[in-house]
Amino acid sequence: MNVNRRNFLILLSTTLGVITLDYSQISADDYSGSVTLSNSLNNIKLAKNLGKFQLIPLPYEYDALEPFIDKETMQFHYGKHYAGYMKKLNRAIAQYPELKDKSAEDLLLGLNSLPPDIRTAVRNNGGGYVNHKMFWEIMTPNGGGKPEGKIAFAIDESFGNFDGFKEKFNAAGAGRFGSGWVWLVLGNDGKLKVISTPNQDSPFLTGDYPIMGNDVWEHAYYLRYQNRRGDYLNAWWNVVNWPEVNRRYELALS
């Protein structure tokens, strides 16, 4: 691996958990190319110049969600699609140093107050960045089964029972025309609801808190399921990380 001094400093500081990078100095060209880092779990492909926003390490191996989500899908989804959203988000905000302290969630919540020329890029790529971070974390190879904790009671209260919730969620995912997401959100009114959004639109755009969501873009399932989105939606419940979903619910309540 050919690592120049600048990249080495960035990699080193990442390992130490300290990122001090003046990304206002970064030109768009810095975002091209990549380096491969190894950790105990994965080969993580990171953008050569990390920028403000970074990839979270995938919390399991690419093949860990087999047979429900195949290895090749995970490799492309994490390494290409998710990484692409991150790079484009970094590129969009690099021109505006005054935004450097904002989280991706804050950028989405305040989309209409952003400079007009980056609103679409932040909506799409900030959404893609935040949505996928959640997506990796709410899945686990030891997943499935029934909800636990406070979210279990809340689901029963809002949807009758778990099966009623699953049915509603699957129907919303199947009914999303084209690309998008299906969500369980905590709405402004404090109530749980199932919604669907197009493209990479985040529930944060409308002030709803995303508790859990499934990606129904074809890139999420087509290699294994082809046109059978319904089969993917059914299989996906086997990898849901309910403790993490419950953690997100408790966070949303607080």
Ligand code: MN3
């Ligand atoms: Mn995706």
